[in-house]
Amino acid sequence: MAPMSAPVNSDRPFLNRRLAAFGTTIFAEMSALAARTGSINLGQGFPDTDGPAEIAEAAVRAIRDGRGNQYPPGPGVPELREAIAAHQQRFYGLGYDPDTEVLVTAGATEAIAAALLALLEPGDEVIALEPFYDSYAACIAMAGAVRVPLTLRAPDFRPDLDALRDAITPRTRLLLLNTPHNPTGTVLTPEELAVVAELAVERDLLVVTDEVYEHLVFEGGHTPLASLPGMRERTVTISSAGKTFSFTGWKVGWVTAPPALVSAVRSAKQFLTYVSSGPFQYAVAEALALPDAYYTAFRADLAAKRDLLTEGLTAAGLRVFHPQGTYFITTDISPLGEKDGLAFCRALPERCGVVAIPNQVFYDDQEAGASQVRWAFCKKTEVLREAVDRLRAL
Numbered sequence: 001m002a003p004m005s006a007p008v009n010s011d012r013p014f015l016n017r018r019l020a021a022f023g024t025t026i027f028a029e030m031s032a033l034a035a036r037t038g039s040i041n042l043g044q045g046f047p048d049t050d051g052p053a054e055i056a057e058a059a060v061r062a063i064r065d066g067r068g069n070q071y072p073p074g075p076g077v078p079e080l081r082e083a084i085a086a087h088q089q090r091f092y093g094l095g096y097d098p099d100t101e102v103l104v105t106a107g108a109t110e111a112i113a114a115a116l117l118a119l120l121e122p123g124d125e126v127i128a129l130e131p132f133y134d135s136y137a138a139c140i141a142m143a144g145a146v147r148v149p150l151t152l153r154a155p156d157f158r159p160d161l162d163a164l165r166d167a168i169t170p171r172t173r174l175l176l177l178n179t180p181h182n183p184t185g186t187v188l189t190p191e192e193l194a195v196v197a198e199l200a201v202e203r204d205l206l207v208v209t210d211e212v213y214e215h216l217v218f219e220g221g222h223t224p225l226a227s228l229p230g231m232r233e234r235t236v237t238i239s240s241a242g243k244t245f246s247f248t249g250w251k252v253g254w255v256t257a258p259p260a261l262v263s264a265v266r267s268a269k270q271f272l273t274y275v276s277s278g279p280f281q282y283a284v285a286e287a288l289a290l291p292d293a294y295y296t297a298f299r300a301d302l303a304a305k306r307d308l309l310t311e312g313l314t315a316a317g318l319r320v321f322h323p324q325g326t327y328f329i330t331t332d333i334s335p336l337g338e339k340d341g342l343a344f345c346r347a348l349p350e351r352c353g354v355v356a357i358p359n360q361v362f363y364d365d366q367e368a369g370a371s372q373v374r375w376a377f378c379k380k381t382e383v384l385r386e387a388v389d390r391l392r393a394l
């Protein structure tokens with residue numbers, strides 16, 4: 001008979017080699033620190049105010065009316081797929097067939113995972129902008145692929161397009177882009193996108209582009225990579241309702257791409273969550289159809305918050321790198337005589353009751369991000385004011 005308690009005796013670690021480097025995310029550590037010290041959390045990027053009340057009501061109504069309470073269709077409910085296609089047409093003039101070219105996912109996070117798991121063979125190389133959004137490296141690893149960073153460097157964080165050209169090898173399968181870029185706030189220009197597109201066509205690469213901050217571009221506008229010549233055929237575009245409508249907990253995301261690519265991504269997606277967020281899908285369909293005034297006011301509100309936090313961080317002695325998009329500001333702490341962002345962020349709650357995120361955890365190149373710290377400004381104005389007050393103690 002087996003003993004009641006039988007410890008696993010093997011020396012082999014439980015976490016496999018593919019994931020061993022990815023313990024817990026920095027957000028867990030820093031949010032726990034914020035809670036323990038009663039600090040203002042400018043670390044994790046979630047809004048402290050919910051999105052439009054009528055959209056929350058639409059979700060309640062869907063639940064009460066019995067819409068989406070049971071497994072929704074695998075590709076997403078038709079109302080949402082049609083709203084996503086209409087959104088791409090309305091803002092970018094991009095036509096997608098809601099039946100064959102749109103896939104609803106459990107947030108952008110699942111879309112990224114499913115795309116990489118579906119499109120990559122073990123050993124394929126993926127070129128991605130670093131600093132990386134935190135799930136990219138882990139998903140590339142889960143796919144057994146190899147990440148090749150294209151490093152964005154202070155002070156401008158522009159992609160080095162010659163370095164991109166040099167980084168492409170016969171093993172490169174895919175470019176993983178993110179614009180507007182978290183955490184640097186970089187928005188790729190149409191000229192930069194044109195070079196990326198030219199290289200993708202010339203070297204026959206697939207592109208997965210994460211555009212969850214598409215409605216948070218403060219200067220110029222957002223250009224989807226799929227709108228460039230030759231790109232629609234090879235591009236998987238990913239977005240989500242979380243950031244645009246301030247409902248990050250609903251986890252409604254989507255993919256738009258040609259039928260063969262959508263079909264490939266769906267093959268992986270069906271074995272991850274199968275489906276998710278039934279009633280919320282109906283609510284997000286209504287959100288996407290909100291008038292332009294919603295989108296304009298949302299952007300203006302966050303632009304004002306960006307300016308408020310920029311001023312406060314500058315007054316506190318940090319060097320601010322002006323973000324063109326997203327709801328993050330990256331700063332350099334060297335003017336304070338500090339070199340190590342991680343040590344700085346671990347000490348910050350004790351020093352002045354504010355939590356931020358060290359960018360170095362998003363870099364393979366530890367030197368490039370060592371003295372950078374990221375601050376989220378998707379918070380109430382009074383919370384940002386209080387944070388700025390506290391930061392004066394630096």
Ligand SMILES: *Cc1c(COP(=O)(O)O)cnc(C)c1O
Pocket residue numbers: 106107108109110133178182210212239240241242243248251252253
């Ligand atoms: C927040 C975020 C995501 C995740 O989006 P969800 O819809 O919450 O899964 C993906 N990419 C970037 C760059 C993000 O900032």
